[in-house]
Amino acid sequence: xxxxxxxxxxxxxxxxxxxxxxxILRRNLLIIYMSLELMLNAANxxxxxxxxxxxxxxxxxxxxxxxxxxxxxxxxxLALIVALYRKRQTAHxxxxxxxxx
Amino acid sequence: xxxxxxxxxxxxxxxGLAILLADLWTPVPQKxxxxxxxxxxxxxxxxxxxxxxxxxxxxxxEKMYVLDGLALFFKRFxxxxxxxxxxxxxxxxxxxxxxxxxYYALIMFALAGMMFAASANDFILVFVSLExxxxxxxxxxxxxxxxxxxxxxxxxxxxLGALASAFLVYGIALVFGVANTTNFGELMGSARxxxxxxxxxLGLLLVLVGLGxxxxxxxxxxxxxDVYQGSPAPTTAFLAVxxxxxxxxxLLRVLFSAVPEITVNWTxxxxxxxxxxxxYGNLCAIPQRNLKRLLGYSxxxxxxxxxxxVAAMNSAGSSAILYYLGAYLFTVLAAFTVICVVMxxxxxxxxxxxxxxxxxxxxxxxxxxxxxxxxxxxxxxxGFFGKFLLLKAVVExxxxxxxxxxxxxxxxxxxxxxxxxxxxxxxxxYWSKGSAELSDIKVSxxxxxxxxxxxxxxxxxxxxxxxxxxxxxEAVKALKL
Numbered sequence: 027x028x029x030x031x032x033x034x035x036x037x038x039x040x041x042x043x044x045x046x047x048x049x050i051l052r053r054n055l056l057i058i059y060m061s062l063e064l065m066l067n068a069a070n071x072x073x074x075x076x077x078x079x080x081x082x083x084x085x086x087x088x089x090x091x092x093x094x095x096x097x098x099x100x101x102x103x104l105a106l107i108v109a110l111y112r113k114r115q116t117a118h119x120x121x122x123x124x125x126x127x
Numbered sequence: 128x129x130x131x132x133x134x135x136x137x138x139x140x141x142x143g144l145a146i147l148l149a150d151l152w153t154p155v156p157q158k159x160x161x162x163x164x165x166x167x168x169x170x171x172x173x174x175x176x177x178x179x180x181x182x183x184x185x186x187x188x189e190k191m192y193v194l195d196g197l198a199l200f201f202k203r204f205x206x207x208x209x210x211x212x213x214x215x216x217x218x219x220x221x222x223x224x225x226x227x228x229x230y231y232a233l234i235m236f237a238l239a240g241m242m243f244a245a246s247a248n249d250f251i252l253v254f255v256s257l258e259x260x261x262x263x264x265x266x267x268x269x270x271x272x273x274x275x276x277x278x279x280x281x282x283x284x285x286x287l288g289a290l291a292s293a294f295l296v297y298g299i300a301l302v303f304g305v306a307n308t309t310n311f312g313e314l315m316g317s318a319r320x321x322x323x324x325x326x327x328x329l330g331l332l333l334v335l336v337g338l339g340x341x342x343x344x345x346x347x348x349x350x351x352x353d354v355y356q357g358s359p360a361p362t363t364a365f366l367a368v369x370x371x372x373x374x375x376x377x378l379l380r381v382l383f384s385a386v387p388e389i390t391v392n393w394t395x396x397x398x399x400x401x402x403x404x405x406x407y408g409n410l411c412a413i414p415q416r417n418l419k420r421l422l423g424y425s426x427x428x429x430x431x432x433x434x435x436x437v438a439a440m441n442s443a444g445s446s447a448i449l450y451y452l453g454a455y456l457f458t459v460l461a462a463f464t465v466i467c468v469v470m471x472x473x474x475x476x477x478x479x480x481x482x483x484x485x486x487x488x489x490x491x492x493x494x495x496x497x498x499x500x501x502x503x504x505x506x507x508x509x510g511f512f513g514k515f516l517l518l519k520a521v522v523e524x525x526x527x528x529x530x531x532x533x534x535x536x537x538x539x540x541x542x543x544x545x546x547x548x549x550x551x552x553x554x555x556x557y558w559s560k561g562s563a564e565l566s567d568i569k570v571s572x573x574x575x576x577x578x579x580x581x582x583x584x585x586x587x588x589x590x591x592x593x594x595x596x597x598x599x600x601e602a603v604k605a606l607k608l
Contacts, residue, residue: 035304042297049225051492058286065293068559080307085300088251088309092296095258102265103285109269110278124279125353125420 034075041068055107055117059100066096129187132194135176135202136242136416142168143235149540150228154443158227163573165231166210169238173206182363183407183429183603186281190310191249195605200449200598201376202247204456208368209238211460211581214573215467223359224273234365240506241373245413248384250299250334253377257295257341261288264366269315269360270478280357287340287350295337301330311385315607318386341374342430345367345403352411355423360470362462363419367426372452375433376415383606390440397438398534404431405541412548418466419476421548422459424500428541429455435517435538439531442600442608444520451517454501454509454588461581462498465491478552488568494578496553502583503549504542513540514595560590 040066048061070089077085111117129472130137135278146165180232190441213233220227240259247253257463266290291379306317321327336347343351355363382390408428415421427450436448466476468491473480485492501508518535525531570578588595 038300039346042293046291049286055282055286062286062293066296068298069293069300072297073303076300076304079305080203082307083252084309085303085328087130088254088299091251091255095255095262095292098262099258099265099289102262103289106265106269106278106281106285109272110282113272113275113278122282124276125356125518 031075031079035072038068038072038075041065041071045068053119055119059103059107063100066092078105084093129185131247132185132187133192133243135172135179136239137168137205138172138175139206139301139605140234141512142172143239145433146228146235146250147232150232152538153228154305159220161228162231163219164211164216166213166573167470168183168211169206169213169235173203173210176203180214188252188340188382189249191252192243192246193248193605194246196602197376197379198246198299201372202242203371204242204372204452205238205245208365208372208456208460209234211464212361212365214577215364215460215464216359218467218571218574219361219462223270225324226270226388228237228466230267230270233263233267234361237267237365237369241369245347245376246256247377248310248311248418249505250302252444253381254292254296254299255552257337257373257377257441258292260370261292261341262268264288264362264370265358265382267362267365268354268445270362275355277359277596278357280354282475283350284354291337291340291347294333294340298330298335298337300332301326302334303330305330311380314385315387318388322389328389331381331386335378336375337398338378338381341372342378343404344430344432344434345407345427345429348404348430351427352373352420352423354403355426356417356420356476360419360421360463360467363372363422364460364467366461367422367463368456371426371430372456375448375452378437379448379603379606383445383608387607392436394440394528395530397440398433398530401431401438402534402537404434406430406539409541409544414448417476418470418481421478421552422462422466425545426459429502431541432514432517432538435521435534438534439517439524440608441520441523442606443523443605444517445603445606445608446596446599447513447516448586449602450592450595451513453595453599454513454585456506457581457584457588458498458510461494461578465495465498465577468568468570468574469495478555479559481556482554483565484556486565488570490570490575490578491568492556496556497582497585499552501589503546505546507586508588509585510590513594514538516592535592546600548601573578576591586607 045065046063073089074083181199245254265285271277305321340347352479412424433448437445501510504510504514
């Protein structure tokens, strides 16, 4: 049996949902951030599969952009989380309570 | 390939890099003055943009990039906003420990992202320009890294912003999968066939989620108050004006030039979002004591008013959004310039800090009060006419969609609620007792110039709206309405 387009799309949807669940349920900033990357990579997988099965290279170009942007985002994001950790000695979302309604 | 079309963006990026380089040879005490050089450079580019014409849409980068009247309108808008924000950040320089030149450069890079967003004609450019704006704003919000509020705002913006871009990207992937293209022009051709596929609609909805986050529309508005409160004041100003306007231009382009046939079926959805956004913003703003947080909630409410123009789905509505953004630009920049000057050394940005401001500096007091009055929408200031145009557009729509009258009722209710908290600020300025600090505030001349310019524009737009209305009507002809 060869893997068809549906298989790739289902895996990508599962990855996306797992990432979303991670963002909602986990309490550690670093793990939340990893889950966000998982969501971006789910989109990457969908793009690559769709562009392969549609014979359209545009999707693969988009993947290059997403990878680049995700790398930039990680660089900034980790720097921010490290800066916060130095100040508060914590990377948990429960401790981000300085500003509230 | 026609690179000369994007000359303005390249000029902004070049100027930003020049500021970064100049930082290497500038002695430390002079570094903050680089901001004036940056503001002058952006001002020159703004003047150059006035010379550009866009009678017919011109395309570049395989039709990814379009230069039409709408794009040019927004490019001028962003350039003007950046000039004032740069002047403001020079005033703010002593509150940033290190790297002030980088702060100026990042503002200019965010500006370049907004200008690319104004010209987006392809989902790839939508994503890349939006990320250019968002990633630079992560840094700009947390630039006072010694202050815990600033860091916390940065982290919150980071997590929720990255979540929104993940939704956006996944949505684009689904749209691409069904339509086999990411270009708006080609999408419009295939949208009628594709609209029968639920996956395509799901993809568009996810894109809408990503853009709704940018403009802080209900229910994606959670980040706005915290980020507005924690960020340095110039960042907040640029976030309120630039980032929001970039979200709106992208929303207009996606809804009305990529998939106009599908958008027509979404009237009810957009109406509900607009109504909820107005109510949420205005109701939550009532108990706020922190001025920046108050403006954060008020910016949610204003996003709701502008969504009225989107929900109206006619050219009157879209041109009203453009007019409203023009009015909002001057008003919000005046307010944040005053906040930036007054809140020096005040922790917490509490409203009580502006108590007795009319004795300390009449100009600042007048600017802030006029800004509040204009935001509330009281004639003859610019904000009134903007709301009037938006409501007029919705009334026109009401003939075919009776639900519109409910929407108008909600919008007017929102305006009435907002009078309370806007006028509360004015009361604090002129009539509050027992203000501790009564020393005069020195206002530097560039700040004075930008405040006078904002006040003049607020009155001009309110008293003689014809010119901007005509320009806005001309600009929205680029959309398929």
